[in-house]
Amino acid sequence: MFDTLSDRLTGIFAKLKGKGRLTDADIDATAREIRLALLEADVALPVVKAFIARLKERARGAEVHGALNPAQQVIKIVHEELVGVLGGEARRLQFAKHPPTVIMLAGLQGSGKTTLAGKLARHLKGLGHQPLLVACDLQRPNAVNQLQVLGGRAGVEVYAPQPGNGVGDPVQVAKDSIEHARRAMRDIVIVDTAGRLGIDTEMMRQAADIRDAVQPDEVIFVIDAMVGQDAVATAEAFRDGVGITGVVLSKLDGDARGGAALSVREVTGSPILFASTGEKLEDFDVFHPDRMASRILGMGDMLTLIEQAESAFDADQKEKMAAKLMGGQTFTLDDFLDQLIAVRRMGPISNLLGMLPGMGQMKDQLAELDDKHFDKVTAIIRSMTPGEREEPKIINGSRRLRIANGSGVTVMDVNQLLNRFADAQKMMKQMGPMMGLPGRRKATKSPKNKRKGGKGSGGRPGKAAGALPGGLPTGGMPQLPPGLDPTALGGNQGLPPGMKLPNLDFSKFKRDK
Structure with a gap:
């Protein structure tokens, strides 16, 4: 955007x-x-x-x-x-001292309120809450059914006693949902309200009546980031007519100019709480003004990238890989496939690379990236036998031909994957000594300390001062190298002498012509 x-x-x-x-x-x-x-x-x-x-x-x-x-x-x-x-710093949701916390969504029709309700419910469930979705949009055709489908995908309950399609009293539904939430032990109630194509008296009156009926802890205005200046005027109307405590930007993945996102916070005085960046339920993030400003200036967004990686790689998978590294076990193609699948869960590869600093200058190349290459790699690995995945060295010419035929690729594609995987294996072996893990090192003699495993020997490394078990250094996150300027934009400017940005080869990721 x-x-x-x-x-x-x-x-x-x-x-x-x-x-x-x-x-x-x-x-x-x-x-x-x-x-x-x-x-x-x-x-x-x-x-x-x-x-x-x-x-x-x-x-x-x-x-x-x-x-x-x-x-x-x-x-x-x-x-x-x-x-x-953009707001200074991220602001979290305000929860009620005595559950349930009531969150009311407001906005025009087509702004993405109902989809946002499902995304917010999924997000809160992931934080350990038990949300309840309430269908109070009884005006738009099939709005109730849409919310029920989204609730099922998010794994949360939907309170929808009225069929909608112009039938039912949304104020009464909202009022009854609070008692239902208490009986069902739901600690958060998300009320999806009706919108209109434009500001009108009936919509504002209904939204105000629902607000008075449920006394929400948060009134969140959902704004379509692609609308432009009209979105800012609409936000002001809802602020004056209903009273909003926060804003959610939807459709940030669009190709509009983005002025609404930069204007709504300063014009309305209400903080931006979340950002919706796609159609899937997982395309939903807490809004961080500093990270968004960095992305606008081409500095990347490494923190969001790290958070997405942490959510994509489950705890069991991380523990399994750590145990392999600690035990000096071989990195296999099954491990490689698991990591590849986790990376795919993080989103399109072009979006991920776009969060890296300096990638703004490579926008034309990023636009040509295609995730189909990863599908091809996945097909190649899954066409192998368990023994071949465990020990790729046994894959001879006839096996390569069989794998290529089974995955619908060429033998050259299989050869390229195996060559790159061999390089990855070497890199994983080198990570042991880098992390302070046991590895093959030539023993050296020291006149001061000849005891096996002592200082200066090639035996088992001892605990260094200021180090965690496994040799990991203490003291928090590593600092930037001397001379590296995080505000440098583009090229190799701001990097220490002799350091260059990696020469990334995107040729294998380009879309098929």
Whole structure:
């Protein structure tokens, strides 16, 4: 969604690089270009004016003129101001002291409220809650049935005593759902309300009546991020008519300019709580302003990528792989297949690579990525016998031909997979010594300590100070290498001398012509 804005900002900052000092004329020119970029992205004019005013004030201050690299300092200021526009920091749901917590969803028809209800229920269930979905959209045809289908996919109960399609009293359904939740021991009630194609008196009255009937702890406005300035005006109308405590951005995977997402927080004063990024129930994330600002500026989003990886790889799988590494066991094709399936659960490969810093400059290549390559690899491995997966060295020419025929690929494809897997095996073997695990090391003699396994010997390594069992260092997350600038955009700029970005080969992932 923010591709156009990201490209514009990257081009603006590229003009600043290499300048040892920024003049007032440079700052004015940069601010003017950023202003145009934001307006073209459909950001509300009052938001743009306030943003540019803060940017100019800070850029003319001592933090830029006294910096060793003024250009990077300007990028830092833009990043911080973007974070401020988007809300500053993530805000969690406010839960009631005495369950159930009531969450009311409001918004126009077509904004994605019902789908969002299913996503939110699945998300809360994953956190250990017992949510109840309530079908109060009795106006739109098949809205009740849609919510029941989504509830079944999410594994949560749906309270739908009325058939809908214009029949039933939504206010009474909402009121009765609270007592049902208490009887059924549900700690969260998610109320899906009806919308209209536009703002009207009947919709606002009904939403206000439901609010008064259930006294929700959160009134969340679901906004279609693709609508543009109309979405901001609608958000203001719901804020004044119903009173909203938070916002959810839906359809962030679209190709719109994204101005609504950058405007709604500042215009309404309500924090953005979640972001919906696709059609699947799992395409749903907590909204982090700092991460979104980093993605807009092309800095990637490593934290979200790590969180998605943690959710995709289950605990048993991680323990099994850790035990293999600790025990020095061989990394097999079955292990490789398990990891490949877990990566596929994280989403499209182009989206994952897009979260890596510096990938904005490779947007054209990322657009050509296709997950069909992973399907091909999966088919090749599943065409092997258990013995071949355990010991690939036994796969001779005739076996390769059989595997190729069984998976619908060529022998060359099978050869490429086996060659790459052999490289992966070597890498996994090297991880043992890197993690402080037992490995094959040549013994060395030490005049001070000749005891087997002692310091300076090639025996079993002893516990180093400040290390965890297995040789993992203590002290939290590793720091960035000296000279690595997280605000550097594109190319190898900001990397230490001699370090380059990896030369990624996307040829095997391109779509079939």
